[in-house]
Amino acid sequence: MNLSLASKQSQAQDWWRSAAIYQVYPRSFFDSNGDGIGDLPGIIQKLDYIAQLEVDAVWISPFFKSPMKDFGYDISDYRAVEPMFGTMEDFQLLLKEAHDRNLKILIDQVWNHTSDQHPWFMESRSSRDNAKADWYVWEDAKPDGSPPNNWRATFGGSAWEWDETRQQYYLHSFLVSQPDLNWYNPEVKEAIFDVARFWLDMGVDGFRLDVVNFYLHDRQLRDNPPRPPEMKRPAGADPKDPFFDFINVHNFCQPEIIDLLKSIREVMDEYPGTTTLAEISSAEDPLVLASEYVSGNDRLHTAYNSELMKDEPFSYPRLREMIQRIETHFQDGVICWTAGTHDFPRFKSRWQKHQEIDHFTEEAFEHMLAALILALKGSCCIYQGDELGLTQADIPYEKMQDPFGLQGYPDILGRDGCRTPMPWDPSTHNAGFTTAKEPWLPIPDEHCPMAVDIQEKETMSLLNKYRRLFSWRNRQPALRNGDLTLLDTPEPLLGFARKCEEQHLICLFNLSPEALRHDLSNYPNCQESDESDFTNRRYDHTIEIPGYGVFFGNCLG
Template sequence: MAGQHWWRGAVIYQIYPRSFLDTDGDGIGDLPGIVDRLDYIASLGVDAIWISPFFKSPMADFGYDISDYRDVDPLFGTLEDFDRLLAQAHARGLKVMIDQVPSHCSIEHPWFVESRENRDNPKADWFVWADAKPDGSPPNNWLSIFGGVAWTWEPRRRQYYLHNFLSSQPQLNFHSAEVRAAQLDNLRFWLDRGVDGFRLDSINFPFHDAQLRDNPAKPMELRQGRGFSPDNPYAFQYHTYNNTRPENLGFLEDVRRLMDGYADVAALGEISSDDSLATMTEYVQPHRLHMGYSFELLTDDGSPAHIRRTVEALEAQLQEGWPCWAISNHDVQRAVTRWGGSEAGDALAKQLVALVCSLRGSVCLYQGEELGLPEADVPYESLQDPYGKAFWPNFKGRDGCRTPMPWGGTDNAGFSGAKPWLPVPEGHRLRSVDAQNADPASVLNAVRAFLHWRKTQPALTGGAIRFVDAPASILAFVREHAGERMLVAFNLSQSSVEWVPPERIALIDAPGIDTARLQGDALHFPPHGAAFARAV
């Protein structure tokens, strides 16, 4: 990627630190564990790591409820451990992005502790406070993503406070210039420390409607998206007034001005709105965020038609902006299970990594994706996620994708010498790093080979994209860069498929995938096979 910003076309490896590697024997992963595995991460051929929150927190939402934005929680180590991680990653050519959660904090953050005491303290307007209606009910109909009303009564102020997530995650009031300045200062703290960028959590949530107007109801047939089934009343509304407000654009421009003062850093926004693709178009601009990703490819629909429709819709709108794609993360069921079911095999696992890494844009790969890990079935008695506990049994929460990384075949999969915070399923131990390192045909070795090859293909790291009509089970597109055209095609079915491309081609030896055969003018795909080719 010489001659361009490091993040354009980069593969970013997401680390969920409490599940990566435990080095101090408490059953929870830590920052020294990440340092110990940096050689492994570098061997994958990725360009950067994104570390989910490791800041001081009571861990009600496992780090996304921050009580100190500028310090490391003792569970994960110290600031010195982070500085060592940063230096060691940079020494291996890896960039380091960290999560930031600007819109809300922990109920234990000193800002909120002061704000809730009364209505005339210096932090009184740092959070979203509102009087009750005359009958004592909340000020409007806004709902929390994690279930129920988005307002909690605080007797000290005799007011309600807003929380878009857990009641222990109060919403900051971004209409306050002091709040905006404080959160920019927190970004500056980590930029000065040397980080290469941020993944900005729920970045369309900072502002709320100052008039606190009710959200409009959503028709029954539209109550879907980002996993919000009709079981969750959050799906019952258009979230017109509690997030994605127009005032937020100005804050994004403030973030960009700050980051433009540092050499080649990047802001990646997590965007989940009623129309996430339109919001990405607004947010990912040369004077706003560098990149954005939404949940359109993190849904249950992994069909070629859905993938094509999603990418084409974004491409038609995005213009100058740069997308980032993900099909797995710490919030959704793992992709091989979500799109392949309980019987998904290695061919699908290899294919999915190759597919997402062949779209135009940057990529986030989630730890364990390179092992082809399926979703873990976590029993209720072992469940940790408050979201899952609230909606059990129809929705089991996020613990199934957060189980510890399997490094070896021992009882705790080499993750910890103690009982892990979540159980490690037997199927994951069989797919451990040690086991796959020893198998030349493993998903891990296939992913390594493909990612290293991808780095040598400018059409894949930076080229334009144009989709090609093909049979229903095949996703086909052309990537083009500097006059070079590459045809890319994936058979997303469990059956063999034949397809005659619109022009004569010659296959390219793309390692790490089950490759189609070319007989005459026809491509013959094995189940979950792929083809990379050039026109002749």
């Protein structure tokens, strides 16, 4: 085979290494049938909108058959479409239409647990000696009748639930209605791999793996130690969440999972060009754990980085340390830079409260953060609505839907505030999301001025900035394939170089509201990229970058 052709084929199969991914939360994207809930035909109708962003792939949150106790993350049939979202024919059409637009499709796979309405669990709980008796994690009570240990569920309370029929406890790391599968059972492993092949045979391009670090537990069922008051909580953890009152070392994040990940990778390798995007949830150091899960070529492909989900300022020291840690730990693995998902408060609301920004500089700050995420090494993921600058919604208790929020209220408000429907056209009923009287979650009034229809008409809107930036990124070899080196730039100027054989790109980000100047004498042939959609002033070898501005420079020769 021609070496050049072989190289191109290899790059095509490794598309995930620098992919731009757009996350769709189906319930809230677009409602095609007027029932107040988004659906698969709604995604099909809006595929052109996604394609115009010039992203590589779409990650679709669960649309499988489910009682919807956790809005699709409680699956009762891994191979069926939940009727409220449409039909299997709708999904197959979505897959075809996406591929016709050069969009790859990643689907959520929830393999840690099922719904308690799944036939597997219904059989498992029926007796202690049925064919699936060991497909879930069952354990006898202590002599006093209490649960086997002190493990807590992430949604509150004990992680163990008593079952009258079996006269045993079953493990549920999340809701009571979400029993954990027993991955130590080889039959479970093969059943899940059959599910994976079902979707891969259909043509999906990969999976986002929900809470992958929860798959295995300590088989000795040892108690978790209490967390000392001085010990920090993991990235993104709510300080009031009782789950983190303990150091969760035995209920998940077990070392044996590496061998399991290798088995998952073997299945994916049967389908060249497919990928896995892992969620690492609730770990003490999710970044280090993620790096272990994607190290080498025989584990998972990539994992997303929860560091940007922390409720902390986007400061110079924090960003430099974060980038340096990733460069250290991900030498042969791939990180997916993610600033928001359906599980975390909206990106914009998190940074707004830490920055003293007026309306004039707010736009520049948003545009700078968009450029930063797109310029970092690895892949990146944008959650629907973040490209519009949507803020976290304040949902009144009587309108709340999220079981996590309802159970933790008022200390923990849950995830409803980041899951409100997309505003498409503010001049129409329910901002163009649905023709129903009311959507499943209310659309905040403050989201209407950020609607798609408005931003598409404004040249310098955040939406159009994202479109231009993604388009520009796709034409920069250094951003798609290059290494990253932090530059010794003074605070508050964050700088790094992206470099490959074809291109040497200097990336500078002014993290302050004041204009600053930077000497480029070390890069005498560095010319500002006139396609990057940012404008700066130049004086010989000195560049002046406005407040919250960005400089992208090509180093020639």
